Amino acid sequence: MRILLIEDEHRVAEIIASALREGPRYAVDIATDGRTGSNLAQDGVYDLIVLDLMLPGLNGLDVLRSIRSRGDRTPVLILTARAEKESVIELLNAGADDYLGKPYDLGELIARIKALIRRGKGAASPVFTVRDLELNTLEMTVKRxxxxxxxxxxxxxxxxxxxxxxxxxxxxxxxxxxxxxxxxERHSNVIEAHISNLRRKLNAESDGSYIMTLRGRGYRLVQFKNEMEQ
Amino acid sequence: MRSLTHRLVVVVLLSELLLTITVTAINLGYERSQRYKAFDVMLRGRAASVLGAVEVDEQKEVPVLNTKAIDLPQSDRYNVYLDSGEQLGHSPNWVEPPANIILDRGQIGRFRAEYVHYRYITIQGSRKLDPDNAPSRTVGVIVFYASPTTSVRDALLHAGEFLIGANFLVLALSALLAATLVRRGMQPLQQLAIAAGSITATSWTFDPPQSARSLKELSGLAHALETTLLGLERSFRQQQHFIHDAAHELKTAVTIIKSSLQLLIYQPRTAEEYRAGVETSLIDCGRMEDLVQKMLTLARVEQLVTAGQINDRPTVEAGEAISQAIEHLRSVADLHSLQLETQLADNLTTLVSPDHWDTLATNLILNAIQHSQPGGTVTVSCQINQDTILFTVSDSGSGIPSDSIPYVFDRFYRGDPSRARTTGGTGLGLAICKAIVDSYAGKIQIESVLGQGTKVSVTLPSQSRPTLHSNGIGQSARREGEEG
Incomplete structure (x- = not known):
């Protein structure tokens, strides 16, 4: 998962990024002003955007509106020092998915981020099951x-x-x-190596593959056992 | 609670009562004198008719009182006697009047007998005893005539009762009218009170009713209320804004400390990692401490302006405070590899307190140092010019974009957040400087060329001026959309 963090307060951004990298092991990009944040969001590579409201240049609400006006459906979590009802309503109406007031609890922030990503992908439970495979996003464990x-x-x-x-x-x-x-630095052969390792570990007792390779197109999860034969 | 309406009505009533009493008394006095005048005429007439009843017995040549010819009220008393003192006759009810009565001829007097008030008159006439002879003998006749004044007194009493009754009826009616009019007259005051009463901390709109505005007595009050409220609202809004901004800054500072500690205990770490984390948190705490300190300084300086006690300050020597601040900052300048040049004039007398000089100089010089590139120069100059002191701090730093200059004195404004981050700026330094300068009715200006440097000029009074005006401090004009 990759998160875009738009926050002008250097220390706040640093701490949230560290927590997301250390905890759920997300990739995090930081933008320190609204305009940069808005431009980065356009890449569409983010699974979630954490947006501070008070930003130099373009403020948080403007960034949010520009994201939503492009039809971007990436979940957005707002960080705000304001707790007035009106501003919360305005934010949610402008397309925010959640908000957290400062000073927030780091654990709560991470839990909300995880939940928003999950919801964004259409899942409700933090535990995902594929056949006999179980992925727990809270404990970050995989059981077969x-x-x-x-x-x-x-x-x-x-x-x-x-x-x-x-x-x-x-x-x-x-x-x-x-x-x-x-x-x-990114190289696609690194991905290939990781996929091959992943396959090897998951199929230790070889019961059909979990990851299907579509030549020249990419990878797909195999949800049913007989899918490969078809 | 005492009521102005009641008081006014009572005053009106009292004056009307006084008027009524006076009018009644005058009326009664006049009535009385008129009635007694008429009574006296009647008294004289009756006495004359008694005198007329004195006839002369032609045979005996002596005067006699022909009582048959007298037809007078029985309550009247008369006594007829000759000037020789011989009594000629009297009314049946005659008694001697009290001894102190002086029986002067033609005089009217009064006495009281048997609880009845009498008015009396004494008249004199003469009778010829032998009218046929000439010269004839004459004899003097004196008539003492008294009549009870009961009827006059009763009439006066009735007149008095009527007058008092009528007057008090008029009094009651006019009191009612006065109360109604006063109450109606007080209505603009009540409307003004209602308008003033509707003011709350959230709704400052005060619209004095037209009825109060158009009244000479109330327009002043309405205007004074309006002006006072405007001033209060401005200062209230300023304070609210400050509290809002301060809350935001403090929340952010607390967030940093709290979440960095939470991150530290997020997972097990080595002792070195913990140590590094605690050290970072200590630096964050220091920043928060600095922020709180500066907010207090700003609040204190702003208090000074509202207190407006600038002229009471003694004139002090500024040079020492400035050079001390410069000496303290020399090491910081060295750390940034900057040249710190000074051009200080001698005998810098000023009204500005040494503490304020220290804050001003430290903030401005530190700002210049933080915004300069290594190898640059910061120049501090202080010159005296007639009754003002010109203090300037120039740097050869990166400069400020022209669109930021109007906001640099705003609280918590950080022109370039990335720069503020590295220097740990609170965004309060320049706001404090402006508040200090404003409190002395001085001027602070900033000129900047991008890439070439910035120059801050401060003009302050060097001695007392007859009048000082401060024009409100604390720019609350934060940039739109910067709320967060």
């Missing part, structure tokens, strides 16, 4: 038939992303965009 599968952080993130988009074909480019922030 009840047995823990030991995945590296990047392998987990790839599987998490595929499971969050169960019916879609995900290209390597897409994976790169959603799993790495701008601070990383």
């Amino acid at each position: 038939s009840g047995n823990l599968v030991d995945l590296s952080p990047m392998e987990y993130r790839i599987l998490e992303y595929l499971i969050h988009n169960p019916r879609a074909v995900i290209s390597k480019q897409q994976l790169l965009e959603h799993l790495y922030d701008y601070n990383w």
